[in-house]
Amino acid sequence: MSQAVTGRAPTVVVAGGGTAGHIEPAMALADAVKRLRPDATVIALGTARGLENELVPTRGYALELIPPVPLPRKPTTELLRLPLKVRDAVKRTREVLDRVGADVVVGFGGYVSLPAYLAARGRVPIVVHEANQSPGLANRVGARFASRVAVAVPGTPLPNAEVVGIPLRRSITSLDRAALRAEARKHFGLDPDAPTLLVFGGSQGARSINTAVSGAAKDFADAGVGVLHAHGPKNTLVVQEFPGRPPYVPVPYLERMDLAYAAADLVLCRSGAMTAAEVSAVGLPAVFVPLPHGNGEQAVNARPAVDAGAALLIDDADLTAAKVAELVIPLVTDPDRIAKMSAAQVGLGHREADEVLARIVLEAAK
CATH class of the missing domain: 3.40.50.2000 (Glycogen Phosphorylase B;)
Structure with missing residues (x-):
């Protein structure tokens, strides 16, 4: 039986928008946090165009929208405009974190996570979860100043990585x-x-x-x-x-x-x-x-x-x-x-990954 973590009711902000591969682990983590701490508040960050607009509300969680920061794969004129877009997204994300009283930010990669990490840096503890063996840009940046770094598979090249698997729905x-x-x-x-x-x-x-x-x-x-x-x-x-x-x-x-x-x-x-x-x-x-x-x-x-x-x-x-x-x-x-x-x-899976990660997140929130 799961033992709840005690203390003041935490506010957990999850950043995993864009694709189902980012959103589903974020929602499984959210469910696990609520099982361990029914008094916790979980809020998701997303953008106006991502799948999170359909998936997050149906799972019963509040969704806060921030400007997207698409990361071009090749040098383009978009790359020149990126610093301005990042600055705007970080400012808006910081406003959300302050307004909801975030105690911890959990990022799952993708273009919602990058502004979340930069907005939280030095202000709110960060936990990074990486599902793939080859981390994307957002998680490579976030891992540099995260309190904890959780990964799905061994050999993932992120600092201080802890193998937990991928959070899945119960x-x-x-x-x-x-x-x-x-x-x-x-x-x-x-x-x-x-x-x-x-x-x-x-x-x-x-x-x-x-x-x-x-x-x-x-x-x-x-x-x-x-x-x-x-x-x-x-x-x-x-x-x-x-x-x-x-x-x-x-x-x-x-x-x-x-x-x-x-x-x-x-x-x-x-x-x-x-x-x-x-x-x-x-x-x-x-x-x-x-x-x-x-x-x-x-x-x-x-x-x-x-x-x-x-x-x-x-x-x-x-x-x-x-x-x-x-x-x-x-x-x-x-x-x-x-x-x-x-x-x-x-024999291959990590069936308890959702609660293992939830404990890491709640510990970081302290």
Whole structure:
């Protein structure tokens, strides 16, 4: 049972806007802080254009908006205007921290975190959480003057890093897939008994995954495999129906990831840090297709599960309908192999990362 940290009710400000990969760990941390300290106030920082505008209020937390500070990857005229933008964002963020009486600022990287770190520096204790092995610019800056630095994986090059894992929602870390399976399959209209593949490409979908997997729809039907495929809200997916075979169910977005994980025997997806952590936590065997852009961090995220025998890796460039049929169907229809991969996956996660990080944050707030 969790033991609450005592003392004056703290105000915790979390900075994790922009993408779900930054926002979800921030919200899991917020939930854990409230479990340990029900009297705590948790406030999120964000920008007017980020996903946090949808995700934060639905989780029951206040959202304070600050100007975004996009960090260009290459030298452009935007780079020349950056100091002015940073100064404006830091001033506005400092006003928020003063107004809410912040006791600690927790940053998860991205363009909301940089002004938060600079505004808090020398005034409010800072805790940095880095989900990837290759830290971004904001966290590299923040770690220089943070009270504590928490990271998801060993070998992350930040000073005084403590490995805690990635904070995940309790609906994920406490998930009993077997117990929820029947309800989950009914919820999505899937075959109750067929081997089932879950497919998604991040919150916005992934065209290469959509094309390759939907192109193998007949192969799945012929093999008696059901598919639940989240194609992204901005994409459409039309899949031929095969009467008498397990359904192929396309959906724009998965509101209930817990039920999606419970419905599946295998997942084919990207390997963002959050996704890799969730898949490990629920013990779901995976076929990872790392995003081909960026600094290769998604391939790095997938490596522990691949090395443990819990996942397979396909390069995005090699992903075709034929490859999906050749690789996925023999796997998802082999219960013994699926069971071994599932057992290997469970041992990889940090299921208590949310409360471990919450304790670090509450200690820093003192």
